[in-house]
Amino acid sequence: MFQENISKLYKQFVRLAFNITIITLIIGLFVGIFRTVSELGLTVTEAQVLIAFVIREFMLHLFEGKLSGMDVFFWSFGIVSLIAARAISFFYRAPKG
Structure with missing residues (x-):
């Protein structure tokens, strides 16, 4: 028990x-x-990751043959613009306050 x-x-x-x-x-x-x-x-949401996604999408469309002519120009111009804007924001920070 x-x-x-x-x-x-x-x-x-x-x-x-x-x-x-x-x-x-x-x-x-x-x-x-x-x-x-x-x-x-x-x-x-970080800026560098967003640039990486844009470049990735550009490369995917380019190698799939979906981009040609002016599309390649506009994508390339957009990517260069993003990189330039990121470089400018890195060197010239807005004053706080």
Whole structure:
């Protein structure tokens, strides 16, 4: 009788520990997903990443044969303009205040 009670108590503690572990892992998973998504959101909004996306799209369209003639000129002009604007903003910062 005493041994059965101890066995039942042990099983309850094992179930409780298992459930707490599962809940902790699920909470950790959601926290990790939230942090990853928020960091990606901040990364995508940075100016250098945006320039990289523009260059990537240009290269994809160019190698797929979707761009020709004036399209290549306008894309190239746009990319050079972005790089020039980024360089100007790097050297000439607006005064704070």
